[in-house]
Amino acid sequence: MNSSSLSQQFHAPRNPFKGAASVLAIAALIGLSGCGKTMSALEDAKASIGDVTGSIGRSSASTTLPTDEGALRRFAEDWGRRYDANRKDKTTALTYARALHALDRNAQAVAVLQGLAIQYPEDMKVLGAYGKALADAGRLKEAADILSRAHTPERPDWSVLSAQGSIADQLGNHEDARGYYEAALKIRPNEPSVLSNLGLSYALSKQLPRAEETLLLAAHQPSADIRVRQNLALVLALQGKFEQAEEWSRHDLPPMDAAANVAAIRQTISQSNTWSEIQKSAAPASNSRNGKTAKAERQAAALPQ
Numbered sequence: 001m002n003s004s005s006l007s008q009q010f011h012a013p014r015n016p017f018k019g020a021a022s023v024l025a026i027a028a029l030i031g032l033s034g035c036g037k038t039m040s041a042l043e044d045a046k047a048s049i050g051d052v053t054g055s056i057g058r059s060s061a062s063t064t065l066p067t068d069e070g071a072l073r074r075f076a077e078d079w080g081r082r083y084d085a086n087r088k089d090k091t092t093a094l095t096y097a098r099a100l101h102a103l104d105r106n107a108q109a110v111a112v113l114q115g116l117a118i119q120y121p122e123d124m125k126v127l128g129a130y131g132k133a134l135a136d137a138g139r140l141k142e143a144a145d146i147l148s149r150a151h152t153p154e155r156p157d158w159s160v161l162s163a164q165g166s167i168a169d170q171l172g173n174h175e176d177a178r179g180y181y182e183a184a185l186k187i188r189p190n191e192p193s194v195l196s197n198l199g200l201s202y203a204l205s206k207q208l209p210r211a212e213e214t215l216l217l218a219a220h221q222p223s224a225d226i227r228v229r230q231n232l233a234l235v236l237a238l239q240g241k242f243e244q245a246e247e248w249s250r251h252d253l254p255p256m257d258a259a260a261n262v263a264a265i266r267q268t269i270s271q272s273n274t275w276s277e278i279q280k281s282a283a284p285a286s287n288s289r290n291g292k293t294a295k296a297e298r299q300a301a302a303l304p305q
Contacts, residue, residue, distance in 0.1 A: 063095040065102055075099055083112065088119050094129055106137040117146075124150050128160050140167050158187040162194045165201070174205045190217065192224040196231050203235050211235045219248065226252040230261075237265040 066072045076099035082089075083096045093116040100109040113130040120126045131146035144167050151157040165180030181198040185191065195218035202211035215232035218224055229251050237245035242262050249258035 063091070063098070065099060072099060072102055076103060087115060090116065090120065090123070090126060094126075097129060097133060101133065101136060106133065109133045110137050110139070124152075124157070128157060128163075131160070132163050135163060135167050135170075140170055143167055144171075156183065156187060158184040158191065158194065161187070162191075162197060165194075166197055169197070169201050169204060174201050177201050190221055192218040192221040192228050195221070196224075196228040199235065200231055203238070208235060208239050212239065233258075233262065234265060237262050238269070242266060 066075050079096040082092045097109040097112045110133045113133050116126050117130045128150035131143045131150050134143035147160055147164050151160045161180045161184035165177040168177035178201050181194050184194045199211045199215035212235050218228045219232045229248050233245040233248040246258050246262045
């Protein structure tokens, strides 16, 4: 089963633009990791680990994106006209790129920011936006190169560090990725978007209890959003904690959609050898069983064959 077919099963959150990260695609990643297909599946999922360009342009309150899809399209058209009139204006180009990204027009956002980076080759904010846009467009190695120049050791940027971690995870360098996330958290303690990426990084390494612990911390932060909670729901479901997963999903989704998401993950697990691999990697080293482990195993045994 490929990531695109999995995405069709996923009941997307009620977000008119990008929605939460494609958490079901991450389920596929973990299931495929034993056969060497993890990274290609992750690329197909368009960088499910976090919203890489989410911080572009947020310093200006006047350029907050609309929350209605029709309004967003009109917003993008308006800023597109402003961009055509003055392509050297940084605020205009950054705002237009953000709108394009929200509409999933990532290749166009890259083109806008590439032109801006040519005009301002030393501007770290511009380089950071350009690198994140490259990552969202799947141009990971180019993104890594640009982001390495988007901040300095003396003046590190937590959002750039998080983006670098996301890229490292997508390239399969999970230990390096966690180093970036930990550095970001030293600058921005308990930032939920970084904690969420860190939790998914643990999940990709099949360290599910640690992934759950990290995502729980992220989900309890006041600024945590739908993506954080749905990623936590995914990791809970992968451990057989289906009731808890559905409960977290219901924070943002109607009950029927929350149940459908968890059921889809459960079906994915049942159709592969994913569950046995996860249980082996998640089991305590002593092989002792606590109540939660036993419950998870009982739920796994009940999965449809």
